Amino acid sequence: MRRNGLADTRPRRPTLETVAARAKVSRATVSRVVNGDAAVSPEVRESVLRAVKELGYVPNAAARSLATRRTDTVALVLSIPRQDDALTAAVVQYVTSVLEGAGKRIILMLADTSESHRRIAGHVEARLADGVVLLPTDGADPLAERLARTDAPLVLLGRPAINSLVPYVDADNAGGAAAATEHLLRQGRRRIGLICGPTHLVAVQDRMAGHRDALQRAGLLPHVSLADDTAGSGAAALARLLADERRLDAVLATSDHLAIGALRGAAEAGRRVPDDLAVVGFGDIEAAAYTTPALTTVRTSPTEQAMAVARLMLSRLEGRHTTPVVLPARLVTRSSA
Amino acid sequence: MRRNGLADTRPRRPTLETVAARAKVSRATVSRVVNGDAAVSPEVRESVLRAVKELGYVPNAAARSLATRRTDTVALVLSIPRQDDALTAAVVQYVTSVLEGAGKRIILMLADTSESHRRIAGHVEARLADGVVLLPTDGADPLAERLARTDAPLVLLGRPAINSLVPYVDADNAGGAAAATEHLLRQGRRRIGLICGPTHLVAVQDRMAGHRDALQRAGLLPHVSLADDTAGSGAAALARLLADERRLDAVLATSDHLAIGALRGAAEAGRRVPDDLAVVGFGDIEAAAYTTPALTTVRTSPTEQAMAVARLMLSRLEGRHTTPVVLPARLVTRSSA
DNA sequence: CTGTTAGCGCGTTCAC
DNA sequence: GTGAACGCGCTAACAG
Numbered sequence A, B: 001m002r003r004n005g006l007a008d009t010r011p012r013r014p015t016l017e018t019v020a021a022r023a024k025v026s027r028a029t030v031s032r033v034v035n036g037d038a039a040v041s042p043e044v045r046e047s048v049l050r051a052v053k054e055l056g057y058v059p060n061a062a063a064r065s066l067a068t069r070r071t072d073t074v075a076l077v078l079s080i081p082r083q084d085d086a087l088t089a090a091v092v093q094y095v096t097s098v099l100e101g102a103g104k105r106i107i108l109m110l111a112d113t114s115e116s117h118r119r120i121a122g123h124v125e126a127r128l129a130d131g132v133v134l135l136p137t138d139g140a141d142p143l144a145e146r147l148a149r150t151d152a153p154l155v156l157l158g159r160p161a162i163n164s165l166v167p168y169v170d171a172d173n174a175g176g177a178a179a180a181t182e183h184l185l186r187q188g189r190r191r192i193g194l195i196c197g198p199t200h201l202v203a204v205q206d207r208m209a210g211h212r213d214a215l216q217r218a219g220l221l222p223h224v225s226l227a228d229d230t231a232g233s234g235a236a237a238l239a240r241l242l243a244d245e246r247r248l249d250a251v252l253a254t255s256d257h258l259a260i261g262a263l264r265g266a267a268e269a270g271r272r273v274p275d276d277l278a279v280v281g282f283g284d285i286e287a288a289a290y291t292t293p294a295l296t297t298v299r300t301s302p303t304e305q306a307m308a309v310a311r312l313m314l315s316r317l318e319g320r321h322t323t324p325v326v327l328p329a330r331l332v333t334r335s336s337a
Numbered sequence C: 001c002t003g004t005t006a007g008c009g010c011g012t013t014c015a016c
Numbered sequence D: 001g002t003g004a005a006c007g008c009g010c011t012a013a014c015a016g
Helices: A016-023 A027-034 A042-055 A061-068 A085-101 A114-125 A143-148 A173-186 A202-217 A231-244 A256-268 A302-317 B016-023 B027-034 B042-055 B061-068 B085-101 B114-125 B143-148 B173-186 B202-217 B231-244 B256-268 B302-317
Strands: A073-078 A105-110 A131-134 A154-157 A168-171 A192-196 A223-226 A250-253 A278-282 A296-299 A325-327 A330-332 B073-078 B105-110 B131-134 B154-157 B168-171 B192-196 B223-226 B250-253 B278-282 B296-299 B325-327 B330-332
Touching (some): A016 A027, A073 A114, A085 A105, A085 A302, A114 A143, A131 A143, A131 A302, A143 A154, A154 A302, A168 A173, A168 A302, A173 A192, A173 A250, A173 A296, A192 A231, A223 A231, B016 B027, B016 B042, B073 B114, B085 B105, B085 B302, B114 B143, B143 B154, B154 B302, B168 B302, B173 B202, B173 B250, B173 B296, B192 B256, B231 B250, B250 B256, B302 B325
Parallel strands (some): A073 A105, A073 A131, A131 A154, A192 A223, A192 A250, A250 A278, A278 A296, B073 B105, B168 B325, B192 B250, B250 B278, B278 B296
Antiparallel strands (some): A296 A330
8 A cells, every 4th residue: 555645666775685695695694794693704794794885785674673573762752841841852862862872763752642642552562662761741641551561661750650660760859849948947047938830740749848848847837839830820929928928038939930930029029039038949940040130949950860761771671670760959059049 | 683681571462363363354354444445344344443452453563664665754863962952842842743643753863973974874774764854963964965865855954054955944044133133223233243153053154144234234344253152152252342342332142142141241341231232142042031131132933943844844755845944033122132 | 604494564466 | 345375674493
């Protein structure tokens, strides 16, 4: 059948057989040479390699995959739209780079709709990939469990909502939020608000927990205001916090976008930052360095997470056992707190 | 052979033959049903579909590709590291989304080293992809020409350095720079400097040309200072411009990062922006909205470019003829000019 | 060390 | 409308 209207007029490329004929050996021998099998005499190998070069022979990936029942391919499943673009970009870059270096290929898939979830599972079952790297998806995410059942190696970015044996890489969200909170406490701040982003995200939940625990250790109670992940909702959330507690002297936001909104909200409410009100963000996006005052925030190293994901997948492909990786989150102190 | 230490203990998935046996028809009939061939009686089709569902049959992609000599796959070649991350992100998202919607798969490749160029060409020749989307690569870039010779449909992001028949998508870099320059001229600015990023990039060359032409139409001569694409080099470039021409009253930078550096340089030189010195950037990165003063800049719509690239590739895959697409660039006026 | 042979799973004529 | 048979290009087990 022909799905498009194009006649396949492309000249056929040389095959193993072509090369074998030229080098006057059998297909099997050519295959051995091409795949680096040691059991070939130097002279024969030499003449085969010459034939390969002269003909410009490149092995057909589909045929090889069919015969080996391997694909040498890893699926990278992105959830777009997302907020943490720097992390996504780093993963795309490093996972591809590391796995290409190991002779693997990357096939990209988007998990935006539930229909796409079905398709992704289907692709894995169609043996399009030997392994799957899954970036955080919104919601209760049955995709991870579904993929875990396909017996293809699976590595997650971000701690899964429900505990499982699937290895994952994550930033120390709780630790980072705790460090930020302790920084505020050391400054003598005692009425600290929390502006938190989409609460269905595990990362946000972890940041909330870290903040709450740090406050608790100091014998304080949290003041929480919910938001999504836009600057506008951050400003609104700050306004609500100020209405509840006029003497608020600090806020931690679970993302930089929210914190930037809080900076704006503080200006609108006539509070000086950091004198009247300290503001701390989370994520260290590029814009955080350019706000006035420059934003103090928690940095989570997208690059390190991306490389850890890549290494974890490589280990899994080689059949090694793996455990979760949690990378440190560090407070970057600028002017806002 | 076995390249990794893993025994393939995975249970075999059902094949066409399995389904055929279950539905009590021949393989050929199942194939017809699966591929939507009309010439099958409704009852038979129904029973085949039932067998497919019961067995959870998914066609093996490699086998199909081997038989059809098609891959239903498009290679997306990224050049990382790059500056224009928003554009890369948009392309990854939209190209994947649009092509997946058309039943294609995306294979991701990195063109960072010259060795990777070789590998990419090899992948295309190995019939891993039916088409290639190529993002701008650094330097004189023989990769585009090399790929053009593989007779696989090729679409470029960004005008190629040398003219060719390969379809491409680009922003109107020259037009955007001209618009920015004319905006400055309308403000009565007459001593306008240009801080320009890596000059080997075609996009930067086009922005320089647009600026020069607009000045020329006003009977003015350009003041050019070279930089890379960092804020630091932007600040240094501004310092050089001011040393050459103390009465400089405006600068256009070929990127927002350079413009942000120019803002800093202006502050260090004691010039007020925009009163003493107007500053205009290019690209409208997120941070541009958060600088003080907020940066006036040229926006080039990554989203539209990405969608245009996706549509162009789809057209090419369907054998239709295509022509380059150049998308408008619009000045976003904020406070810095 | 090398060649022969038998699949891998699917699409596609060509008869029926 | 349906089935039998061949080929896609490669790997792998087995002889020799």
